Amino acid sequence: MGKVYLVGAGPGDPDLITIKGVKIISQSDVILYDRLVNEQLLAYAPEQTTRIYCGKRPDHHALKQEQINQLLCHYASQGKVVTRLKGGDPFIFGRGGEEVLALRKYQIPFEIVPGITSGSAAPAYAGIPLTHRQISSSVAFVSGVTRAEEDSEAYWEHLAKGTDTLCIYMGVKNLSDICKYLIRYGRDAMTPIAAIYYGTTQVQQTVTGTLETIALKAEQIKNPAMLIIGEVVRLREQIQWFEEMASEESEPLGAVIS
Template identity: 45%
Template sequence: MSTSCVHLVGAGPGDPELLTLKAARLLRQAEVVVYDRLVSEEILDLVPRGAVRLYVGKASGCHPVPQKDINSLLVDVARSGKRVVRLKGGDPFVFGRGSEEALYLARHGIPFEVVPGVTAASGCSASANIPLTHRGIATGVRFVTGHCRENGELDLDWDGMADPSTTLVIYMGLANLSLIGAKLAAAGLAGDTPVAAIAEGTTARQKVCVATLADMAERVAAAGLEAPVLIVVGHVVKLATVLSKAAPAKDRLGLEERVVAV
């Protein structure tokens, strides 16, 4: 039996309409789908009934399937000759460990193809009417992780990140919000810098909490936001207030429901 190609596919941030045409086609043709926690049910509905679905994400309170087991599972499925999709939330190459899986497949002589997805930064910011860059306000954007490996120290370039002319997007930062706020303030970022926390962005359950660097941890806790949450820090957040007033109500997401504090 010939070895099949593993498609490392990005599912986007949740809204199934943000899936690429290529991702949708591969899902409809799949015989085996290996998927993560952040992949929405509506997207899984595209997988044919007869296909095997293998969940390798972390359930609340449980340990995730170790990465090494996921890697060897992908090799085994590819060697079975089945059409396999490895489906990940957002983009596989943005904080998705897609590159680790690609390296493992390459080392084992398994062909693979990466299919990009809309990353949370793009999807959630668009859905909350926050442009990531804006002429005269933000000349660049930086994506960082707010989660430390094996609960070690959060070792980030705080001085570089404390730049008022750049938008900072923090993935996986919910548990470390107080620490992140304190570190950025110590590096010189003003306490009144606007911040938006977007929970379950692009889905019907989306919630947005707007705060400042100084009070973001407190406000996000008070708003009761739950993971997945994306944090956007920078002056572009102010534009959300203006744009949200002008934007027509979306088909599925009422603006009033989505914005809990602006």
Template identity: 60%
Template sequence: MGKVYLVGAGPGDSELITIKGLKCIQEADVIMYDRLVNHELLSYAKNGADLIYCGKKPDCHLMDQEIINQLLVMHSKRGKVVTRLKGGDPFVYGRGGEEAEMLVEHGVQFEIVPGITSGIAASTYAGIPVTHRDYGSTFAFVTGHQRKGQDNHLCWESLAKGIDTLAIYMGVGNLPYIQQQLMKHGRPGSTPVAVVHSGTTAKQHTVTGTLASIVGIVEKHQIQNPSMIIVGKVVLLREKIKWFEQLKHHEVELDALM
């Protein structure tokens, strides 16, 4: 019997994976990796390791989750060490819980290796702390994409009135609906909002506005997934703390001088 590691690869920057996560990549006989995993991490795989792409785009799943589950069981029962590599953290909108349940049902040995989730990392790289004692002490991770055929079970009133900072995953396509629901249930239209595209990577692009204006701003700049939506007063701190853009600007200036 082999073993399965459910590993969080982090938010995009290859250096933001944990040391333990990197060791799992190096040890694996089989690596099953998702679309948002930085491909630089695959270069650490040992010679002869099988690399299996399990990528999923919105409304386009190249490999069904059931097949992924079957492959995890099949390879582990053949005595292989399998690393299931997921963007962010495997237990934050990564379906890691479903895969862990399935491994338990089949008697497969496994470990969970947490990763840095984009709800924290993308906002941090945009210069937005998700908590700040002067701006917000509570925050919530929210899915902006519901399962097909499933009613929206989000308690919009609680999210609108009870949480200081919202980090909304997979929500760009539903942004008009999210905006409508939050304002309908009491969130002021003046609430600061940021949308961070491809956070922590060289492609990172951040736009800001208010809850009332953000839909038009996102459309104007043609922001698409993968993006993180941050709602709350903490967004105001971006103008003071936006360190990542300043770092990139400084690096460009240094390159020009060399």
């Protein structure tokens, strides 16, 4: 029996992967990697390593989750070292838990290697601290997409006033509705919000506004993007650094992801 490693590849900048993650990639017989994984990381693998793309775009999956689970079990049962390379962190909106449960079912050894999630990395590169003394002492990482059977209004009503800072994954498509719900259920319309496209990479873009104005200002921002909502967004005016430095440097500071 082989072993499966669920490795967080980080948010996009290839330098943000962990040392342990690099070590495991370099020992892998098979790597199954996601769309948001920087492909530069695959260069750490031996030349003979089998590389399998498992990317998921909205409404289009290269492989269904069930097929990915089957491949992990298949290669591990052949005695191979299998790396499931996932963007960000495997257990933060990465479906890592589902994959581990599939491995458990067939008693396949596994190990989890955490990664830096875009929910913390993108705002850091945009100059937005998620917590700040006297401004924000609580943070929530939430999905911008509700389950089909879930009441969207109840979901956003619950989040509207319960947390100082909201970090929303997969929310750009529903940005206008999210803002409307949050205002309806108690957030001030003037609450600042940032939309960060491809955070930590050379093509990072950040658009700021308020719950009332951001839908129009950020209409050109597409996925992948993080939404950050809360008073901490105002600190960007003083702290922003990455985009300024990137414009001054001749060499790219991050990696372009295709």
